[in-house]
Amino acid sequence: MKASIYDVAERAGVSVVTVSRVINKATTVRASSKEKVMKAIKELNYQPNSAAQSLARGKSNVIGLLIPNLTDPFIMEVVDSVDRALETKGYFLALSVIGGNDNDSDVRSNFLFQQERVDGVLILTPIFEENYVTSLKDKNIPFVIMDNQIFPYTVSSIVVDNIKGGYDVTRHLLELGHTKIGCIGGPYHLLSAEHRVTGFKNAMQEVGLEPFVIKRGDFDVETGYDIVAQWIQDKALPTAIICGDDHIAFGAMDALREHAIRVPEDISIIGYDDHPFASKLHPHLSTVKQPAVEVGIKGVEALFDQMRGKKVNNIVIKLEPEIIPRSTTSMPPELGIFEED
């Protein structure tokens, strides 16, 4: 049925070792033998059995990638980037959605943690149990953490500078002349959300301004909608809102629209992540673009460094986000929405 390396060897009139050599592009094969082998491979439509290869080589050529869900655009962009980066290196990606499902998605039962299944793993989940890390360390599986940091361990990680992102966004608004700047940050348990708010505070403090108001909630449309709706009801709106992510921003704009409050004429909005809709729905959302592709590439690089035995202790590579001003941010109005003339 399916041809094995022995069939190829026989047909080519050489030993299996030679066949193995040409498969693995070893140099010590005479051109004539190589040719014969190639011919036999073609004729038999032979493809090496990867399980056998993995077993013999002691490595699987697959890299695991842990993610929290399959919906977050940023996550998915990194996944795509990782996938491409691995492909060029002859590796395969094994994706594993963790946590989001039944919380009983126990580490032990997970693909990525099965001995020898993967040669290394990339962790791209904002919240993770400590035991992912300890489990990986125990098994001596190389791994790197992406878009997150965990301090008490000596691990390498790739992060995007969310503090800078929050800072830049605030500067942008400040430079436009805003002083009454509000913030709807992401949840407290996410480091990225925390950092963005920190960046905001830093920038404000730097110019001696107080945040107009700070609220926090999930990275979700409803968060933005609900909070802004409340502010409107309270007649207490800043002239600009910094949103923890684009979902929040969309929700905020949704609430404003319902009350006929114009963006950016009456109030400026800025998001974070450059969601696909940000540049398509009107007005185009000013936001921050994270270097997702680069995160993936650097993550893979760091992982391979580690797999090659390069000693990497607590190395963190910090990448920078880029602010993208579009149509939802402009100079503040002469008067605040609820201010009397």
Place this chain on the structure above:
Amino acid sequence: MKASIYDVAERAGVSVVTVSRVINKATTVRASSKEKVMKAIKELNYQPNSAAQSLARGKSNVIGLLIPNLTDPFIMEVVDSVDRALETKGYFLALSVIGGNDNDSDVRSNFLFQQERVDGVLILTPIFEENYVTSLKDKNIPFVIMDNQIFPYTVSSIVVDNIKGGYDVTRHLLELGHTKIGCIGGPYHLLSAEHRVTGFKNAMQEVGLEPFVIKRGDFDVETGYDIVAQWIQDKALPTAIICGDDHIAFGAMDALREHAIRVPEDISIIGYDDHPFASKLHPHLSTVKQPAVEVGIKGVEALFDQMRGKKVNNIVIKLEPEIIPRSTTSMPPELGIFEED
């Protein structure tokens, strides 16, 4: 370093065969032996080497899933469903994004098509080269096609009845009293898009009505925006627009909003797919929910049937979509937008 089955056997004072038996939950193991083995496994923190298992068993326990991209919510929902379904069966998912990337993403180089890498594959891509299918058939790898059909072959597939979806959506509008119904369908090369439009036409014809207008374009926000903007400029708007998917619907509403045309007071809009934003942005979008989870489950079932040797020729399982009326569809206005009093 890492414990093998031999280490476990030695420690437990039994043969490797017995260990293998307890690992594989064979029944013919004395309780006492089983206990000893379990203990040894625990102590040695043993985990079977999956490459060795695959090699010996002649199967990998991984199922490949071919998808066009990592961004489409429907696709991703199916992926998630498949992942869960496989997990319960002790299988793993190998995702492979195809085509979207460099078009040179050759079949032969693909993970899924590597001999023995996967025990079966699920194809979930609206457009695929014929050679995926022939390649799979050649290698005798079980596979099923999801959300698409390919006629000249005897393969099994899981499809959602898009004709019915298009039909239902039209009926909904018809029953609300609309007669001037327009349609912005998806691209011609997608069977699903084609079918939805067909359903629309069928329903119209059934009541002896002519489509007000039909346009086609990519499943994209911009398509809806551009086409509706044009219609507005031409002062030729139907009282209801059936959109090929939610992206188009969002774009359509975006254009209407810019011209202060109210939804649903002035015009009704209905989408397709139940995008996460459909129920969050206001007004909540009426749309059609596809049974993504069921598609995944049925797909896995069908694949396993096939892997078990069940002869399945050209079996197609058809699932039904469900219309979700929300706030963007209502009775037509007394007068069309551009009609004089």
Place this chain on the structure above:
DNA sequence: AACAAAAGTTAAAGCGGTTTCATTTATTGA
């Protein structure tokens, strides 16, 4: 032309499991 060095090749021993099949041990019935 002779010989050392370099290049090419292979037999054999794994890699870590599973699967017969024969063998040993336990259970049952009379």
Place this chain on the structure above:
DNA sequence: TCAATAAATGAAACCGCTTTAACTTTTGTT
């Protein structure tokens, strides 16, 4: 109690490839 039968176990072969070490051929030198 003893054969007959069922249950539990293990020896050996095998899955398909890679790697090591030894061996053979080719190439280069003088």
